[in-house]
Amino acid sequence: MRRRCTFFGFFLTTVVIASAAIQCRCADRPFSPVARPAISTRYRVSFDSIVNVGYKWRRPMHGWAATELIIERTLRQWYSRLEIRPKSRDLPLEDLKVALESLPSSDQTDISIVYLASSQTRQGQWEFTRGTRRVSWPDLLGSINIRQHPRRIVLLDACHASGVMRSGLWSDRLAPSSFFASLEGERTYELNFRSPFRLDLPRRFPKANAWLRENMPADWDGKTSFFGLIWLQAFLKTAHPPETQDDWKVFLRLCRKESEDFRITHSRRLSSTVNGYVAPSVK
Amino acid sequence: MNGKVRMLFVVGCLVCLMASSVTLGTPPPVAAPVDTSGELANRQQVAAYQGASNANVAKSNAQRPITFSLDSYRATANHAAGNDGSWLSDPKPFLEYGYGHNRAKERNGLTTDTHTVTGGVICKTFADFQTGAIFSFIHAHGDSAGRNGVDYDEDGFTATFFISKNIQWFYFGTSLTYGYSGGIARTKPAANRFRTKIDSNTLVVCPYIGAIYVNGPFSVSTTPTYVYRYQDVAYRSGINPSTSEGISDGTFVLANRASYAVSEKLWVDFNFDYNQIIHEDESKYAQGSTDRGWLTLGPKFTYYITETAQIYLGYTATVANDDFEDHQINVGLDFRF
Numbered sequence: 001m002r003r004r005c006t007f008f009g010f011f012l013t014t015v016v017i018a019s020a021a022i023q024c025r026c027a028d029r030p031f032s033p034v035a036r037p038a039i040s041t042r043y044r045v046s047f048d049s050i051v052n053v054g055y056k057w058r059r060p061m062h063g064w065a066a067t068e069l070i071i072e073r074t075l076r077q078w079y080s081r082l083e084i085r086p087k088s089r090d091l092p093l094e095d096l097k098v099a100l101e102s103l104p105s106s107d108q109t110d111i112s113i114v115y116l117a118s119s120q121t122r123q124g125q126w127e128f129t130r131g132t133r134r135v136s137w138p139d140l141l142g143s144i145n146i147r148q149h150p151r152r153i154v155l156l157d158a159c160h161a162s163g164v165m166r167s168g169l170w171s172d173r174l175a176p177s178s179f180f181a182s183l184e185g186e187r188t189y190e191l192n193f194r195s196p197f198r199l200d201l202p203r204r205f206p207k208a209n210a211w212l213r214e215n216m217p218a219d220w221d222g223k224t225s226f227f228g229l230i231w232l233q234a235f236l237k238t239a240h241p242p243e244t245q246d247d248w249k250v251f252l253r254l255c256r257k258e259s260e261d262f263r264i265t266h267s268r269r270l271s272s273t274v275n276g277y278v279a280p281s282v283k
Numbered sequence: 284m285n286g287k288v289r290m291l292f293v294v295g296c297l298v299c300l301m302a303s304s305v306t307l308g309t310p311p312p313v314a315a316p317v318d319t320s321g322e323l324a325n326r327q328q329v330a331a332y333q334g335a336s337n338a339n340v341a342k343s344n345a346q347r348p349i350t351f352s353l354d355s356y357r358a359t360a361n362h363a364a365g366n367d368g369s370w371l372s373d374p375k376p377f378l379e380y381g382y383g384h385n386r387a388k389e390r391n392g393l394t395t396d397t398h399t400v401t402g403g404v405i406c407k408t409f410a411d412f413q414t415g416a417i418f419s420f421i422h423a424h425g426d427s428a429g430r431n432g433v434d435y436d437e438d439g440f441t442a443t444f445f446i447s448k449n450i451q452w453f454y455f456g457t458s459l460t461y462g463y464s465g466g467i468a469r470t471k472p473a474a475n476r477f478r479t480k481i482d483s484n485t486l487v488v489c490p491y492i493g494a495i496y497v498n499g500p501f502s503v504s505t506t507p508t509y510v511y512r513y514q515d516v517a518y519r520s521g522i523n524p525s526t527s528e529g530i531s532d533g534t535f536v537l538a539n540r541a542s543y544a545v546s547e548k549l550w551v552d553f554n555f556d557y558n559q560i561i562h563e564d565e566s567k568y569a570q571g572s573t574d575r576g577w578l579t580l581g582p583k584f585t586y587y588i589t590e591t592a593q594i595y596l597g598y599t600a601t602v603a604n605d606d607f608e609d610h611q612i613n614v615g616l617d618f619r620f
Contacts, residue, residue: 057410188363190361190363192499267590269360
């Protein structure tokens with residue numbers, strides 16, 4: 001028995017040390033410095049976010065909270081006149097209504113970017129972490145009065161995201177422009193930069209990894225939503241911050257291409273199709 | 284057997300008993316008695332049968348949902364989808380071949396080779412519960428040496444149904460397993476060959492609750508489990524009237540696992556289970572366990588051939604058990620659609 005235990009111990013130790021050495025070698029590989037994009041000083045930009053993380057009956061969505069931070073910090077590198085508004089986390093129904101009603105109008109900001117992340121059902125229902133279990137977007141938007149902003153861009157990072165377009169209320173009342181993390185029939189997944197399992201993200205996305213190491217807090221657990229990675233990849237390939245609606249269209253196309261490349265090159269299973277629409281330019 | 288020989292036999296047994304107690308510090312193995320009657324042969328066959336039956340496969344399948352719960356944590360990416368309300372979704376079929384080698388440690392104890400083909404499917408169901416069905420087909424062949432050696436062949440199947448749920452860092456579930464097997468045990472001496480037909484129906488219930496900690500590529504988990512087994516065994520032979528008995532036992536299993544993602548495609552697990560028999564009915568025919576606590580341990584390697592298909596190779600050894608030693612090798616193929 002002792003010999004057998006010794007053998008197992010030796011075997012496991014060898015495997016762990018070998019793989020740790022491989023990972024250390026990868027981690028220590030000098031990463032290319034991240035080029036800073038140009039900074040836009042022309043427009044007032046605001047960033048609102050509403051994220052559901054702490055579900056009681058399922059795994060918490062830490063990756064989506066990290067995506068919120070990724071988007072915030074990329075916007076900070078793009079726009080000097082960025083206003084980060086209070087972050088809303090795990091809002092029940094009534095508070096969600098209040099948060100949506102208090103989104104800035106066009107008087108307050110030139111570009112309003114809103115990040116919404118939550119668990120969402122196939123029927124396009126937003127799932128709450130507490131209080132009311134879920135609500136459909138048409139019911140929600142039909143019962144509140146949101147201030148209009150022609151240059152509001154809503155980023156919906158949820159499964160079955162573009163399903164919200166089944167009702168015209170989404171684009172009429174809330175989002176003249178939208179980025180969706182997934183198509184109506186798709187799920188969107190969490191990725192992990194700290195575990196090589198399934199996808200060795202630091203090796204496959206060295207620039208994104210370098211940016212994350214530089215910009216994310218030390219206690220970040222390495223998780224991000226798929227949309228967070230795609231947004232970051234598109235950000236790193238964009239030399240000038242999007243200012244006009246046409247710039248946002250180009251950025252949306254880039255996001256879509258990145259998600260398709262991810263599907264072809266890296267993982268079919270962990271990918272979703274980033275899609276959306278951008279309202280025509282405002283004269 | 285005259286009185287002198289009987290005396291010598293008893294003294295010999297006592298010496299063996301003392302020697303084994305001194306060297307091993309454990310209860311003595313039962314010395315194989317000389318075959319004098321069909322009844323004795325029958326008892327020995329039954330004892331042999333009880334040592335390695337498909338009840339072991341039933342027990343092992345009953346504990347399988349623990350692995351599924353852990354896999355759904357460490358190998359399934361988190362997503363932002365609410366429950367779709369569908370009864371069955373995300374099917375994950377698997378197919379496995381297992382080979383087991385079991386050797387009773389008593390003198391001239393039975394050595395059994397078991398071949399098992401297991402297939403099943405795991406699905407998501409309402410409220411993010413996981414459910415599934417596992418079916419195993421078993422063929423076992425046992426052999427023991429010595430004057431009263433027996434051999435037996437057994438064919439059987441088991442069906443397991445389970446339901447489990449992961450909630451943040453802990454999980455719970457239960458499984459219900461039914462197994463049937465039919466076998467024939469024979470004494471070896473050709474001149475005095477007794478046959479006993481043995482049919483058994485086995486029911487295993489296995490509730491469990493566990494916790495997992497995941498940090499990057501590492502994960503560790505512990506799962507206290509209670510395995511209750513009820514087995515109804517019927518014996519038919521040409522010598523003795525047909526008999527049957529119902530016996531039950533309960534085992535506490537502390538199933539521990541440490542996992543490490545070596546690369547994108549390779550996982551290594553190390554399983555370390557502590558088994559403790561809590562209660563056990565005394566069989567009218569077979570010897571019960573003398574050892575009530577033992578360990579099972581071994582590694583498992585999982586390799587992802589593609590995103591949807593994975594193969595695995597696992598090895599499990601039973602150690603620190605005074606009654607038997609057991610080695611299992613499992614090779615399997617999993618799919619995720």
